[in-house]
Amino acid sequence: MDTTVERIIELLAETISEDASHLHERSALTPEAGVEPIDLAKLVIDCEKAFTIQIHDEDVHTFRDVWTLAEYITAALDDI
Amino acid sequence: MEDELQLELAYFDGILRIIDEQLIDAARESGSRERELGASANDAYDDIRTAIDKEERTMSIALYLTSLARENLAVESSLNREAQLRAAYNSPYFARVDFLRDGRTRTHYIGRFSIRGESARDIRVFDWRAPVSSLFYRYGVGPASYNAPIGAVEGTVTLKRQFEIKNAKFEYYFDSDVQIVDEYLRKLLSRNASESMKSIVETIQRDQDEVIRDMRNELLMVQGAAGSGKTSIALHRAAYLMYEGLTGKLSAHNIAVLAPNRLFEKYIGGVLPELGEQSVTSLTFASLVDAVHGFALDYQSKFDELEAIITGQADGAESAYKASEAFAARVRDFADSIAPQFRDVEYLGRTLFTVEELETAFNAMDASAPLAVRLMKIEQIILNAVHRLRQPHIRELEREAEKIEEHRYEFAEYARMISIAESTELILHVRTFTRLDYAALYFEMLGETVPATLKYCDAVGVTLLKLSLEPSRPFGDIRQLVVDEAQDYDSVHFAILKRIFPSAHYTVLGDVSQTVVGETDLTLYDRISATLKPRTSQLVTLSRSFRSTKEILDFSAAILGKPIENFGRSGEVPTSTHFADEDAYIGAIAAELDRCLELGYGSIALICDSMSGAKSHLARLKSLTDVRLMTGYDARGAFILPAYMAKGLEFDAVLVCEYSRFSKHLLYVACTRALHRLNLFATEVNDGYDG
Incomplete structure (x- = not known):
């Protein structure tokens, strides 16, 4: 889980041009936190590539923060 | 007789020597196992890191986890054995039975732990x-x-001996x-409640x-009178x-104890390891409610409800x-009557499913499956169709x-963003009829x-409504559930237990006289049996x-x-006293408290x-004497607490304040908490209890 969180943070930092050290597992994935819908879409595409999984678009609205996305990815990896 | 004593002393010395030797071995073993565990964890980590493809990696992880679990168990059991041996050294056995x-x-x-040569x-x-x-x-002589595992073993007890080894x-x-010598038991019982509960292995009655x-x-x-040892029995039964589970039928993870408060956790921590075992799942009813709802339900505590009822702010009848x-x-009837409210599903500008199509799919499903499960299947059918498109x-x-200039360099992200927005709208619409809002339905x-x-x-x-519509096993496969203070529960609670622990055997202990609000009677046990529907059941009454x-x-x-029925230990006669004025009342309570402290x-x-x-x-009392509100369950010192929190606890001395405000059952609960001394005080008159 820790490595999943770290990897997501790397991808998110790149997407929103933020220093990764400013991000953490509870960093929100909302426009208020600087993550616009287009950034979220990019993060989803990047995560699919990085973890070799498929993320269903209808699930994306449940990704409140890095942690909930990490949980989803962990579950998807378990299903493989 | 002298020779007999010499023989016993020799046996005792022999046992201590054995324990000594085993302690040295156990310490050595647990040390080396811990080192082994560390080493194999490193090896496995290397295997996983160097595994080339995903399949190999998955296999390495699986192997690693299995071996880790096994080794952990070995370390745990050698550490347990060491703790057991240490306890056994102080008091290796308490009885001897000669059987012809x-x-x-x-x-x-016979002792708390087995000791082998x-x-x-x-x-x-x-x-x-x-x-x-x-x-x-x-048995007596x-x-x-x-x-025994091979069947009943018949014979004759020729000697029963009890030891005091400290x-x-x-x-x-x-x-x-005879069975347990009464005099011995009386001596043990006359001790003060130094800890809130003691092991009773030496004095278990037939x-x-x-x-x-x-x-x-x-x-x-088990219907047991106040002080008949129900909670002790619950603990010892768990042990x-x-x-029994050591023979492979049950493991600690298959046993849970449901109690009205977290007291049991303290007992399990404090008493059960002494008995030789370590982890039993300890539950309160609120923890079941929270687990079923994933901690998403906001509700007042059981104590808040009792307080509101006792102080007349809420209706106990409700x-x-x-x-x-x-x-x-x-x-149950309402749950059965709930019919899904399907709506047309639109995606990409066209109707993917009509209400009729969804109804047809729903009606084709096995009607005995829980509603929430069938609705989840409908949701999956819809999503499968969406995923294809x-x-x-x-x-x-x-x-x-x-083709659009401004999105040319991020067209994939842009397209995905649009799709996410469309899919979000779709799923929120679908879930208006595939997901059930249990609180809303219940209040409807x-x-x-x-x-x-x-x-x-x-x-x-x-919680019952949700479980009627959606199966939930948040505690896994519990095979034995011990329920203490069963009079706190009724049919609805047992219906919930039946759904969360469908394959469990139940031990239910209670006292229908000890209800905090309202009244119940022995028909409670009929209702429990009717709800749990066991193949075999028995009601045992402990009246002493x-x-x-x-x-x-x-x-x-x-x-x-x-x-x-009492055990015949004598003490002072309790008194109940009225005071015409407030100062005299508070003064008398403070004086009695001081007297109790003087008596030790x-x-x-x-x-x-x-x-x-x-x-x-x-x-009113804190300026006069050293007393505080009881918050935890470390019952050393003088505490003030409401009767509903005192249930299940015991104290050396009890002072019942304004006893005329108590209902009969609540007063009974309060009075039966006292081991040695009980006195009641009031300023108000209640003819029901006086004269």
Whole structure:
């Protein structure tokens, strides 16, 4: 889980041009936190590539923060 | 006799030597196992890191986890054994039974843990839970039998001996030809409540032993008078079940204890390891509610509800009704009547499913499956159709985006963003009919609006409704559930238990006289049985009370007009006194408290009818004497607490404050908490209790 969180943070930092050290597992994935819908879409595409999984678009609205996305990815990896 | 003592001392020395040797071995073993565990974890980590493809990696992880779990277990059991041996060294055994069978007499020493000599068959001390140990608990000198794995073993008890061994010192022994010698038990009972609960392995009575060792009944119910040792029995039964589990039928993870408060966790921490076992799942009813709702339900606590009822701010009849068989049936009927409210599903500008199509798919499903499960399947059918259309749709969106100048360099992200927005809208629409809002449905059944914070009884009701529509096993495969203070629960609660623990055997302990609000009677046990529907069940009544003096028991029994069989330990007669003015009343309570401290009582409780009563007494008393509100369960010192929190606890001395405000059952609960001394005080007059 820790490595999943770290990897997501790397991808998110790149997407929103933020220093990764400013991000953490509870960093929100909302426009208020600087993550616009287009950034979220990019993060989803990047995560699919990085973890070799498929993320269903209808699930994306449940990704409140890095942690909930990490949980989803962990579950998807378990299903493989 | 002198020779006999020499023989016993020699045996005792021999046992201590064995334990000594085994302690050295155990310490060495647990040290080396810990080192091994560390080393193999490193090896496995290397394997995983260097594994080339995903399949190999998955296999390495699986192998690693399996071996880690096994080694962890080995370390844990060697550490446990070390702790057991240390405890056994101080007091290796407490009894001896000589049993004549087939012309040969065998000697069995009985202790908290088994102690073996050189070989596995050379048992020097038998665990109190071993089959042969039941001879000690159930028989005096004379014909006897016990149930061994091969069947009943008949013979004759020729000697019963009890030992007092403390801090590895042999103090004395005595022989008895009866069950547990009353004099010995009386001596133990007259000790103060130094800790809130003690192990009773040395003094288990025959009827208690039968409850502790019962494996025949799927449902074993125990109606036990106050002080009859119900909670002790619950604990020892859990320990016995784990012992039985050593033969492979149960593991600690399959045993749970449901109790009204977290007291059991303390006992399990403090008493059960002493008995030789470590982890039993400890539950409160609120923890079940939270687990079923994923901690998403906001509701008042059980204590808040009791306080509101006792202080007249809430109606006790409402919570009684919402726990009843009639209400359980109403919830069930309502759950059965819920019909899905399908709506057309649109995606990409066209109708993917019409209401009729969804209804047809729903009606084709197995109607015996829970509604929530069938609705989830409908959701999956819809999503499968969406997923088939989505990839070509995204490609199309990408092609469109590429044509737009401003999205040319991020057309994939742009297309995905559009798809996410469309899919979010779709799923939120679908879930309006595939997901059930249990709180909303429950209050719809009641014809009320959903409050921000639910009453405790409604949180329980919503839980039953949810479980009726959606299976939930948050605690996994529990095989034995021990329920303490069963009179706190009724049909609705047991219906919930049945759904969360469908394959469990139940041990249910209660006292229908100890209800905090309202009244119940022995028909409670019929309702429990009707709800749990066991194949075999039995109701055992324990009528002898061991906690309080004869005088306290007689006084308490008179409140309910029902006799309680007592053990015959004597003490002072309880008094109940009225005071015309407030100052005299508070002064008398302070004086009594000082007297209790003078007498050396370590735990003293001032029991009030409610928490607000407790707080107002504290405000008036704290300048006069050293007393505080009881918050945890470390019952050393003087505490003020409401009666509903005192249930299940015991104190050396009890002062009941403003006793005329108590209902009869609540007063009975308060009075039966006292071991040695009980006095009641009031300024208000209630003819029901006076004269």
